[in-house]
Protein backbone atom coordinates (compact mmCIF):
# COMPACT_ATOMS: atom_id res chain seq x y z
CA UNK A 268 0.00 0.00 0.00
CA UNK A 269 1.29 3.41 -0.93
CA UNK A 270 0.98 6.29 1.51
CA UNK A 271 -1.15 9.23 0.44
CA UNK A 272 2.05 11.30 0.10
CA UNK A 273 3.54 8.86 -2.35
CA UNK A 274 0.26 8.64 -4.30
CA UNK A 275 0.18 12.41 -4.61
CA UNK A 276 3.80 12.54 -5.72
CA UNK A 277 3.40 9.70 -8.22
CA UNK A 278 0.39 11.48 -9.76
CA UNK A 279 2.27 14.77 -9.95
CA UNK A 280 5.30 13.14 -11.56
CA UNK A 281 3.16 11.47 -14.22
CA UNK A 282 2.00 14.92 -15.32
CA UNK A 283 5.26 16.84 -15.05
CA UNK A 284 7.32 17.41 -18.20
CA UNK A 285 9.83 20.16 -18.78
CA UNK A 286 11.36 21.44 -22.01
CA UNK A 287 15.08 22.01 -22.29
CA UNK A 288 16.68 24.65 -24.54
CA UNK A 289 18.96 23.70 -27.41
CA UNK A 290 21.18 26.67 -26.50
CA UNK A 291 21.84 25.11 -23.07
CA UNK A 292 24.18 22.62 -24.79
CA UNK A 293 26.18 25.12 -26.86
CA UNK A 294 29.08 27.32 -25.83
CA UNK A 295 27.73 30.44 -24.16
CA UNK A 296 29.13 33.11 -21.93
CA UNK A 297 28.64 36.65 -20.79
CA UNK A 298 29.20 39.94 -22.56
CA UNK A 299 32.74 39.83 -21.16
CA UNK A 300 33.75 36.57 -22.71
CA UNK A 301 32.99 33.01 -23.44
CA UNK A 302 34.68 30.01 -21.87
CA UNK A 303 34.71 27.12 -24.29
CA UNK A 304 33.92 23.62 -23.10
CA UNK A 305 35.40 20.67 -24.98
CA UNK A 306 32.11 18.70 -24.82
CA UNK A 307 29.79 21.53 -25.90
CA UNK A 308 27.47 20.83 -28.81
CA UNK A 309 28.76 22.38 -32.04
CA UNK A 310 25.92 21.35 -34.36
CA UNK A 311 22.16 21.02 -34.15
CA UNK A 312 22.56 17.25 -34.36
CA UNK A 313 24.80 17.28 -31.28
CA UNK A 314 22.18 19.34 -29.41
CA UNK A 315 19.55 16.71 -30.24
CA UNK A 316 21.93 13.96 -29.18
CA UNK A 317 22.62 15.67 -25.82
CA UNK A 318 18.91 16.34 -25.27
CA UNK A 319 18.16 12.67 -25.95
CA UNK A 320 20.73 11.73 -23.33
CA UNK A 321 19.02 13.98 -20.76
CA UNK A 322 15.65 12.44 -21.62
CA UNK A 323 17.09 8.92 -21.46
CA UNK A 324 18.18 9.33 -17.83
CA UNK A 325 15.32 11.55 -16.56
CA UNK A 326 12.33 10.48 -18.67
CA UNK A 327 10.71 13.92 -18.36
CA UNK A 328 12.26 15.96 -21.20
CA UNK A 329 10.70 14.73 -24.47
CA UNK A 330 10.96 18.13 -26.22
CA UNK A 331 13.69 20.61 -27.06
CA UNK A 332 13.18 24.35 -27.56
CA UNK A 333 14.68 25.51 -30.85
CA UNK A 334 16.06 28.86 -31.81
CA UNK A 335 15.47 29.67 -35.46
CA UNK A 336 18.72 31.52 -36.16
CA UNK A 337 20.95 29.03 -34.35
CA UNK A 338 19.18 25.74 -35.04
CA UNK A 339 17.46 26.40 -38.37
CA UNK A 340 19.98 28.64 -40.12
CA UNK A 341 18.36 27.97 -43.53
CA UNK A 342 14.92 28.83 -42.16
CA UNK A 343 12.11 26.76 -43.65
CA UNK A 344 14.59 24.64 -45.62
CA UNK A 345 16.14 23.47 -42.34
CA UNK A 346 12.88 21.87 -41.16
CA UNK A 347 13.69 18.69 -43.11
CA UNK A 348 16.92 18.25 -41.19
CA UNK A 349 15.16 18.94 -37.88
CA UNK A 350 12.43 16.39 -38.62
CA UNK A 351 15.06 13.77 -39.42
CA UNK A 352 16.95 14.54 -36.20
CA UNK A 353 13.72 14.38 -34.23
CA UNK A 354 12.95 10.93 -35.60
CA UNK A 355 16.51 9.74 -35.23
CA UNK A 356 16.94 10.83 -31.61
CA UNK A 357 13.37 10.46 -30.36
CA UNK A 358 13.14 14.07 -29.21
CA UNK A 359 10.32 16.34 -30.43
CA UNK A 360 10.87 19.95 -31.45
CA UNK A 361 9.30 22.10 -28.74
CA UNK A 362 8.77 25.84 -28.73
CA UNK A 363 10.11 27.76 -31.71
CA UNK A 364 12.02 30.92 -30.83
CA UNK A 365 12.36 33.55 -33.56
CA UNK A 366 15.47 35.73 -33.38
CA UNK A 367 14.63 39.43 -33.53
CA UNK A 368 17.70 40.81 -31.81
CA UNK A 369 20.96 39.59 -33.28
CA UNK A 370 20.93 41.01 -36.80
CA UNK A 371 22.56 44.41 -37.41
CA UNK A 372 19.26 45.78 -38.71
CA UNK A 373 17.73 45.43 -35.24
CA UNK A 374 20.04 47.99 -33.66
CA UNK A 375 17.04 50.22 -32.89
CA UNK A 376 14.47 47.48 -32.51
CA UNK A 377 12.38 44.99 -34.46
CA UNK A 378 8.59 45.25 -34.05
CA UNK A 379 9.16 48.67 -32.44
CA UNK A 380 11.68 49.99 -34.97
CA UNK A 381 10.76 53.45 -36.37
CA UNK A 382 11.74 52.15 -39.84
CA UNK A 383 8.71 50.43 -41.42
CA UNK A 384 10.90 48.22 -43.63
CA UNK A 385 12.67 46.79 -40.58
CA UNK A 386 9.36 46.18 -38.82
CA UNK A 387 8.23 44.33 -41.94
CA UNK A 388 11.38 42.24 -41.98
CA UNK A 389 10.83 41.30 -38.32
CA UNK A 390 7.25 40.32 -39.12
CA UNK A 391 8.38 38.19 -42.08
CA UNK A 392 10.84 36.33 -39.84
CA UNK A 393 8.05 35.77 -37.32
CA UNK A 394 5.71 34.44 -40.04
CA UNK A 395 8.50 32.10 -41.19
CA UNK A 396 8.93 30.93 -37.61
CA UNK A 397 5.21 30.19 -37.37
CA UNK A 398 5.43 28.15 -40.56
CA UNK A 399 8.52 26.34 -39.27
CA UNK A 400 6.54 25.42 -36.16
CA UNK A 401 3.64 24.18 -38.31
CA UNK A 402 5.93 21.96 -40.34
CA UNK A 403 7.48 20.55 -37.17
CA UNK A 404 4.13 20.00 -35.41
CA UNK A 405 5.28 22.38 -32.77
CA UNK A 406 2.63 24.36 -30.92
CA UNK A 407 4.24 27.39 -29.29
CA UNK A 408 6.01 30.35 -30.87
CA UNK A 409 7.93 32.03 -28.10
CA UNK A 410 8.47 35.76 -28.65
CA UNK A 411 11.15 37.65 -26.77
CA UNK A 412 12.04 41.15 -27.93
CA UNK A 413 15.19 43.08 -27.10
CA UNK A 414 13.38 46.26 -28.22
CA UNK A 415 13.74 49.38 -26.14
CA UNK A 416 15.85 52.49 -25.77
CA UNK A 417 18.81 53.61 -23.70
CA UNK A 418 18.17 57.33 -23.19
CA UNK A 419 15.17 59.47 -22.22
CA UNK A 420 13.43 61.18 -25.10
CA UNK A 421 15.02 59.05 -27.81
CA UNK A 422 12.04 56.79 -28.55
CA UNK A 423 8.32 57.42 -28.97
CA UNK A 424 7.01 54.95 -26.41
CA UNK A 425 3.35 55.25 -27.49
CA UNK A 426 4.06 54.81 -31.18
CA UNK A 427 6.25 51.81 -30.47
CA UNK A 428 3.41 50.32 -28.40
CA UNK A 429 1.08 50.75 -31.40
CA UNK A 430 3.63 49.10 -33.73
CA UNK A 431 3.86 46.15 -31.35
CA UNK A 432 0.06 45.87 -31.28
CA UNK A 433 -0.05 45.85 -35.09
CA UNK A 434 2.84 43.41 -35.50
CA UNK A 435 1.61 40.89 -32.96
CA UNK A 436 -1.97 41.04 -34.27
CA UNK A 437 -0.66 40.33 -37.76
CA UNK A 438 1.55 37.48 -36.50
CA UNK A 439 -1.41 35.99 -34.61
CA UNK A 440 -3.49 35.92 -37.80
CA UNK A 441 -1.02 33.40 -39.27
CA UNK A 442 -1.32 30.85 -36.44
CA UNK A 443 -3.10 27.57 -37.06
CA UNK A 444 -6.00 26.93 -34.68
CA UNK A 445 -3.93 24.81 -32.27
CA UNK A 446 -0.88 27.07 -32.12
CA UNK A 447 -0.07 29.67 -29.50
CA UNK A 448 1.92 32.88 -29.45
CA UNK A 449 3.75 33.32 -26.14
CA UNK A 450 4.76 36.86 -25.25
CA UNK A 451 7.70 37.28 -22.88
CA UNK A 452 8.50 40.44 -20.91
CA UNK A 453 11.67 41.81 -19.39
CA UNK A 454 12.20 45.06 -17.48
CA UNK A 455 15.68 45.92 -18.75
CA UNK A 456 18.67 44.65 -20.71
CA UNK A 457 19.84 44.99 -23.38
CA UNK A 458 17.91 48.29 -23.31
CA UNK A 459 18.60 50.26 -20.13
CA UNK A 460 16.12 53.13 -20.22
CA UNK A 461 12.90 51.53 -21.44
CA UNK A 462 11.95 48.12 -22.81
CA UNK A 463 8.89 47.93 -25.04
CA UNK A 464 7.45 44.94 -23.15
CA UNK A 465 8.73 45.64 -19.66
CA UNK A 466 6.33 43.73 -17.42
CA UNK A 467 3.40 41.29 -17.28
CA UNK A 468 0.86 44.11 -17.55
CA UNK A 469 2.26 45.17 -20.93
CA UNK A 470 2.56 41.55 -22.01
CA UNK A 471 -1.06 40.72 -21.11
CA UNK A 472 -2.26 43.84 -22.92
CA UNK A 473 -0.36 42.92 -26.07
CA UNK A 474 -1.49 39.29 -25.87
CA UNK A 475 -5.13 40.33 -25.60
CA UNK A 476 -4.73 42.76 -28.46
CA UNK A 477 -3.07 40.10 -30.62
CA UNK A 478 -5.84 37.51 -30.24
CA UNK A 479 -7.18 34.57 -28.22
CA UNK A 480 -4.23 32.26 -28.90
CA UNK A 481 -1.69 34.70 -27.46
CA UNK A 482 -0.64 34.16 -23.83
CA UNK A 483 1.99 35.51 -21.46
CA UNK A 484 5.32 33.79 -20.88
CA UNK A 485 6.93 34.30 -17.47
CA UNK A 486 10.73 34.14 -17.44
CA UNK A 487 11.54 33.99 -13.74
CA UNK A 488 14.75 36.01 -14.23
CA UNK A 489 12.90 38.87 -15.88
CA UNK A 490 11.72 40.70 -12.79
CA UNK A 491 13.06 43.33 -10.45
CA UNK A 492 14.71 42.22 -7.25
CA UNK A 493 12.28 40.76 -4.70
CA UNK A 494 9.22 41.01 -6.97
CA UNK A 495 6.45 38.59 -5.97
CA UNK A 496 6.45 36.33 -9.03
CA UNK A 497 3.90 33.85 -7.66
CA UNK A 498 1.40 36.67 -7.32
CA UNK A 499 1.86 37.48 -11.02
CA UNK A 500 1.38 33.77 -11.74
CA UNK A 501 -1.83 33.68 -9.68
CA UNK A 502 -3.21 36.70 -11.53
CA UNK A 503 -2.32 35.29 -14.94
CA UNK A 504 -3.97 31.97 -14.02
CA UNK A 505 -7.06 33.75 -12.84
CA UNK A 506 -7.20 35.64 -16.16
CA UNK A 507 -6.47 32.41 -18.11
CA UNK A 508 -3.50 34.17 -19.68
CA UNK A 509 -0.56 32.12 -18.40
CA UNK A 510 1.03 30.36 -21.37
CA UNK A 511 4.35 29.15 -20.07
CA UNK A 512 7.55 29.62 -18.14
CA UNK A 513 11.18 30.11 -18.78
CA UNK A 514 12.70 28.88 -15.55
CA UNK A 515 16.09 29.93 -14.26
CA UNK A 516 17.34 31.46 -11.03
CA UNK A 517 18.93 34.79 -10.29
CA UNK A 518 20.71 36.59 -7.51
CA UNK A 519 20.93 40.10 -8.99
CA UNK A 520 19.34 40.49 -12.42
CA UNK A 521 18.73 38.15 -15.35
CA UNK A 522 21.53 35.86 -14.24
CA UNK A 523 20.31 32.65 -15.97
CA UNK A 524 21.53 30.50 -13.06
CA UNK A 525 20.36 26.94 -12.34
CA UNK A 526 16.72 26.71 -11.23
CA UNK A 527 16.39 26.71 -7.44
CA UNK A 528 20.09 27.32 -6.86
CA UNK A 529 19.47 30.62 -5.05
CA UNK A 530 15.83 30.48 -3.96
CA UNK A 531 14.18 27.06 -4.27
CA UNK A 532 11.26 28.22 -2.11
CA UNK A 533 10.26 30.69 -4.82
CA UNK A 534 9.94 27.94 -7.45
CA UNK A 535 7.94 25.90 -4.93
CA UNK A 536 5.61 28.88 -4.31
CA UNK A 537 5.07 29.26 -8.08
CA UNK A 538 4.21 25.55 -8.45
CA UNK A 539 1.98 25.79 -5.40
CA UNK A 540 -0.08 28.63 -6.92
CA UNK A 541 -0.54 26.55 -10.10
CA UNK A 542 -1.55 23.34 -8.30
CA UNK A 543 -3.82 25.25 -5.90
CA UNK A 544 -5.55 26.89 -8.90
CA UNK A 545 -5.97 23.49 -10.58
CA UNK A 546 -7.46 21.98 -7.41
CA UNK A 547 -9.81 24.90 -6.80
CA UNK A 548 -11.07 24.97 -10.39
CA UNK A 549 -10.92 21.23 -11.01
CA UNK A 550 -8.97 21.89 -14.19
CA UNK A 551 -5.56 21.36 -15.68
CA UNK A 552 -3.73 24.57 -16.46
CA UNK A 553 -2.27 24.45 -19.96
CA UNK A 554 1.23 25.65 -19.19
CA UNK A 555 4.47 25.01 -21.08
CA UNK A 556 7.25 24.50 -18.54
CA UNK A 557 10.54 25.41 -20.14
CA UNK A 558 14.09 26.10 -19.03
CA UNK A 559 15.98 29.18 -20.21
CA UNK A 560 19.44 29.12 -18.68
CA UNK A 561 23.00 29.79 -19.69
CA UNK A 562 25.28 26.92 -18.79
CA UNK A 563 28.57 28.69 -19.19
CA UNK A 564 30.62 27.31 -16.29
CA UNK A 565 29.08 24.00 -15.20
CA UNK A 566 29.15 21.04 -17.59
CA UNK A 567 26.22 21.56 -19.92
CA UNK A 568 24.55 18.16 -19.89
CA UNK A 569 25.26 17.72 -16.17
CA UNK A 570 23.68 21.12 -15.39
CA UNK A 571 20.67 20.31 -17.56
CA UNK A 572 20.14 17.03 -15.68
CA UNK A 573 20.60 18.83 -12.35
CA UNK A 574 18.08 21.46 -13.49
CA UNK A 575 15.31 19.07 -14.47
CA UNK A 576 15.72 16.90 -11.38
CA UNK A 577 15.54 19.98 -9.12
CA UNK A 578 12.44 21.20 -10.99
CA UNK A 579 10.89 17.76 -10.54
CA UNK A 580 11.64 17.78 -6.80
CA UNK A 581 10.13 21.22 -6.27
CA UNK A 582 7.04 20.25 -8.26
CA UNK A 583 6.67 17.09 -6.15
CA UNK A 584 7.00 19.10 -2.93
CA UNK A 585 4.28 21.50 -4.10
CA UNK A 586 2.04 18.50 -4.87
CA UNK A 587 2.22 17.55 -1.18
CA UNK A 588 0.35 20.66 -0.04
CA UNK A 589 -3.10 19.77 1.31
CA UNK A 590 -5.25 22.22 -0.67
CA UNK A 591 -8.43 21.57 1.29
CA UNK A 592 -6.63 22.31 4.54
CA UNK A 593 -4.94 25.45 3.13
CA UNK A 594 -8.28 26.71 1.89
CA UNK A 595 -9.92 26.17 5.27
CA UNK A 596 -7.03 27.79 7.13
CA UNK A 597 -7.20 30.81 4.80
CA UNK A 598 -10.95 31.16 5.31
CA UNK A 599 -10.64 31.30 9.07
CA UNK A 600 -7.46 33.40 8.98
CA UNK A 601 -5.39 30.71 10.65
CA UNK A 602 -2.13 32.29 9.57
CA UNK A 603 0.36 29.93 11.15
CA UNK A 604 -1.75 26.93 10.17
CA UNK A 605 -1.91 27.98 6.52
CA UNK A 606 1.75 28.92 6.27
CA UNK A 607 2.85 25.72 8.02
CA UNK A 608 1.07 23.61 5.42
CA UNK A 609 3.33 25.13 2.77
CA UNK A 610 6.44 24.93 4.93
CA UNK A 611 5.85 21.30 5.90
CA UNK A 612 5.44 20.31 2.25
CA UNK A 613 8.54 22.26 1.24
CA UNK A 614 10.60 20.68 4.01
CA UNK A 615 9.61 17.11 3.12
CA UNK A 616 12.37 15.05 1.55
CA UNK A 617 10.63 13.81 -1.59
CA UNK A 618 13.72 12.21 -3.11
CA UNK A 619 13.06 8.64 -1.90
CA UNK A 620 9.60 8.65 -3.51
CA UNK A 621 10.94 10.16 -6.73
CA UNK A 622 13.53 7.37 -6.85
CA UNK A 623 10.72 4.84 -6.45
CA UNK A 624 8.78 6.49 -9.26
CA UNK A 625 11.84 6.35 -11.53
CA UNK A 626 12.32 2.67 -10.78
CA UNK A 627 8.66 2.03 -11.56
CA UNK A 628 9.28 3.59 -14.99
CA UNK A 629 12.47 1.68 -15.65
CA UNK A 630 14.50 4.88 -15.31
CA UNK A 631 17.80 5.15 -13.42
CA UNK A 632 17.11 6.13 -9.81
CA UNK A 633 19.99 8.64 -9.93
CA UNK A 634 19.96 10.30 -13.38
CA UNK A 635 23.20 12.25 -12.98
CA UNK A 636 25.11 9.22 -11.76
CA UNK A 637 23.71 7.14 -14.61
CA UNK A 638 24.82 9.78 -17.09
CA UNK A 639 28.33 10.07 -15.63
CA UNK A 640 28.75 6.30 -15.70
CA UNK A 641 27.46 5.93 -19.26
CA UNK A 642 30.69 6.93 -21.01
CA UNK A 643 28.78 9.46 -23.16
CA UNK A 644 30.66 12.46 -21.78
CA UNK A 645 34.08 10.92 -22.44
CA UNK A 646 33.04 10.00 -25.96
CA UNK A 647 31.73 13.45 -26.95
CA UNK A 648 34.66 15.20 -25.26
CA UNK A 649 36.98 13.24 -27.53
CA UNK A 650 34.83 13.83 -30.61
CA UNK A 651 34.14 17.51 -30.13
CA UNK A 652 37.14 19.03 -28.39
CA UNK A 653 39.04 19.96 -31.53
CA UNK A 654 36.00 21.63 -33.06
CA UNK A 655 35.27 23.49 -29.84
CA UNK A 656 38.80 24.81 -29.60
CA UNK A 657 38.20 26.74 -32.83
CA UNK A 658 34.54 27.51 -32.49
CA UNK A 659 33.80 30.88 -30.97
CA UNK A 660 30.57 31.73 -32.70
CA UNK A 661 27.15 31.30 -31.06
CA UNK A 662 25.07 32.95 -28.42
CA UNK A 663 26.48 34.94 -25.52
Ligand SMILES: [Mn+2]
Nearest residue numbers: 451486513559
Ligand atom coordinates in the same frame (compact mmCIF):
# COMPACT_ATOMS: atom_id res chain seq x y z
MN1 LIG B 1 13.54 33.70 -21.57
